[in-house]
Amino acid sequence: MPSDQPTALERFINGILPENPIYRQLLGMCPVLAVTNGMKPAMTMAAATAFVLICANVMVSLIRGLLKPHLRILVFTLTIATFVTIADRLLAAYVYDMSKQLGPYVPLIIVNCIIISRCEICASKQGAGVAIADAFGMSLGFALALASIATVREILGSGTWLGLPVLPAGWPGWGIMVLPPGAFLTLGLLLGMAEWASQRRAAVKRQGGGTR
Amino acid sequence: MSAAPPRGGYLKQAWLVIVLSLVYGGGLAAVQTTLSGRIADNRRAETYDVIPELVPGGDKGKTEELLVQGADGKDVRLYQVFAADGSHRGWVLPAGGQGFADRIDLLVGLSADGATITGLYVLAQKETPGLGDYITGEDFRRRFAGRPAGEPLVVVKSDPRADNEIRALSGATISSESVAAIVNAALANLREAIGAGGDSPQGVQETAPRQQAH
């Protein structure tokens, strides 16, 4: 293993904010838009994605010595599809409501670029320990991003959070927030805010360096 | 790509893919066999749990699933509902179609003679939140109970005057009309099959016996 690869801890921390899959890398946008009209489906989705990501990362990391370069993507895809099927069946067996609500978006985890890019970038090059840390970090980052969008949409759209009422009963739910346009608008504005914050931080840092 | 690939080399190179697909296929089948019972139960429970609500006096343990031939010549799924004492209480008929935004799936409860609608339940819908999605509400669904199954339901915007008139949800006329249209279509398709024959309706042949619910 080349020594310039990041360590497990770095991988873990990177996944949460510095390389956040949604806000930084803009990967896996479909579920981010589709299942964030409520906290519950969003969290179920995050859990399913985390399960697949962790399992696939470990599996790929274990067989990384046997991979042929040109068949590597095919192997990743097969592995991911298998674990997605398992996740899908587990959801259907134990949380049927959510499984029904998430519908086709659970199988669509297969084509979620986050997972295949983690397999490619980390798991196919580093050991299982680092791969697990990486998968946990990325999953956490993904879950945080989903949660932030779902929080805005559910509170404004339905006046509830995780199904619990948080706004006064007279709140006229903004119907648009739970509909498709609300997803696009919320994500667009949140991305803008994240970008604004990081631009500001960079500007402050530059200024700080200048006065010193 | 730099040279023409040799014959058969592809299979040899792909051994890992083939081995993995064997392993994964076996693994998935094992998962399926372990969980399929639970999933099937979940799926069935979705329908069976609301049966007492749809057909008064119905017992979900006694309900039987049938396949009958509809007017369009295709098989239609139908549930024959019995009370705990074994007497025939009615029918539950799954129906579905396009709503305002997306597909709506319904369950329609019918009396034993097939003449009266006894209840309505919305299994799946994606109507506009805050307007159309009130079709899942108790208030709207109760508007269907007691209506005659023999004639098409008509959606009106004022208070219903005739027996077959349903008052629309305000602001969601199309969703209301969709529900009524789906119910009408399903009933029309099965009117012949259920008929007014009571316990042994004409035309009901069990095309495939189904397992009873536990």
Add this chain to the structure above:
Amino acid sequence: MGEPEAGGGEAPGRGHALAMDTLATLILIFVGAALINNFVLHYFVGICPFLGVSRRVDTAFGMGCAVTFVISIAALLNWTFTYFVLRPGAPLPAWVWAAAGGDPATQVDLSVLSYIIYIFVIASSVQLVEMYVRKFFPPLYRSFGVYLPLITTNCAILFACLEIMKHMQDPTKVWGLHEALALAVGGGIGFTLAISLMAGIREELDLCEVPRPLKGAGIALIVAGIMAMAFMGFTGVDKGVHAALSALLR
């Protein structure tokens, strides 16, 4: 279908009516997939190319055509697999089960393999198509070949297959190939429409002063949100289409 029309179309034969009915269903499925429940703006699938390849109209249109083409091929192949192997009560597992002397009351259900087979078929067929086009239609390959590898991970393709699968679960209402293809082509055309419109808007957007933090993905998503609102206007169109069709066919 062969029945002659009596009385100048007053009483069309049952075969004729059935064919017309099928046609109406197909048109409704098509319109539904292309406009009302647009893949991108209603189901959020294919967002990555929608944001990534929508800077210029011609590339966006090329991408849309490539997706429509691949989606149709994938639907064709995967419908075949689903029909004969994967759906509950499919012939192949039933035949194997019977050959093994199993109890006819139970079935072997292979639907658990659906996802893995779909993605496998999509990936392989994309690669095959790429090779074929490159060999026999080099100009075509030059114009849209570059998009093909990107399409494997386009969720719109897999989504179309999953939608078709959903309609083949119930043995009483199994979709035929024509219905599957109507959905696939409709979805592909809807995708092309959405991505081309988006590219047109983004070309104009280049000349506008956008707040710096929103540049790039941010403003693109907001534009997509407004487009999604516009497409919501299509909800209910199928009622009109249906009414028009039934008036026309009666």
Add this chain to the structure above:
Amino acid sequence: MLITVALALAAGVLALLAIAMGYALGWANRRFYVEVDPKVEAVLAALPGANCGGCGFVGCSAYAEAVAKGDTAVNLCAPGGASCAQQLADIMGVALEESFPYRAVVHCSATRNERLQRTEYRGEQTCTSANLVAGVQGCIYGCLGIGDCAAACQYDAVHVVDGLSTIDYDKCIGCGACARACPRNIITMVPFKSERMLVVACSNQDAAADVRAVCMVGCIGCKACMRAAPDLITIEGALPSINYDNYDPTDETLQKVLEKCPRKRVLFVGRPTKAELAAVADEEMPEPVQADFKTTVDDTAWRG
């Protein structure tokens, strides 16, 4: 029983599919095999793969195809530089002609205050947009100074200094991105036959009076330079144009041209050569005046 059959069937179906697809792809790979010129692949491998488009082709692969066909020169890849050109020449078995690196030249030299009739522009801060607005500045040829070129440069070689785009010739690699970005087309790529090149630093083709009305420094088309070096310089419109094919860096007339230009708009750009540095090495230069940062606060106050 059920589980055995299900397991076997699932594994079997999947493995069969894998074999079938593997075989089909292998067959297709041979059947649909497209003869790719090994030279194309070798050229592609030698190119840096930045897809910058500096060569004038759509991307590295398009340039590789053209090189392999012998349609184009092997030394067009600016990022790859001389070593890349040498590799391509080796692959193609051609001798590498003497080539000169192209460098960007801004054909305007008026700083912000030297351009006249300027009005404040408050639209989108890009030259592309400002160029669409009439009356942003008097000279319709000159640099707008907003810096589309600086934004286009991936090598940090273009900066807007005092309202004028300025090339940093230590960093410029000649990719031409700035020239493509400029809406007024006043940046061109000039073959640098020496470290410093004579260029016309103005693009205004109008008559003298019009130029004077909008610019304090622009070329007035007096043709003095053409008279000094008629082989080298032609006048197009009212603007001199240097024919770089006839350009010889050691030619003495260059200095004459420089001296003849009344507006000093024909000038040298680039780095000074060693010879030029040596020539001025023994010239007496006044010592640079060091800024004297003395605090205005009386020191004594601090001593107390």
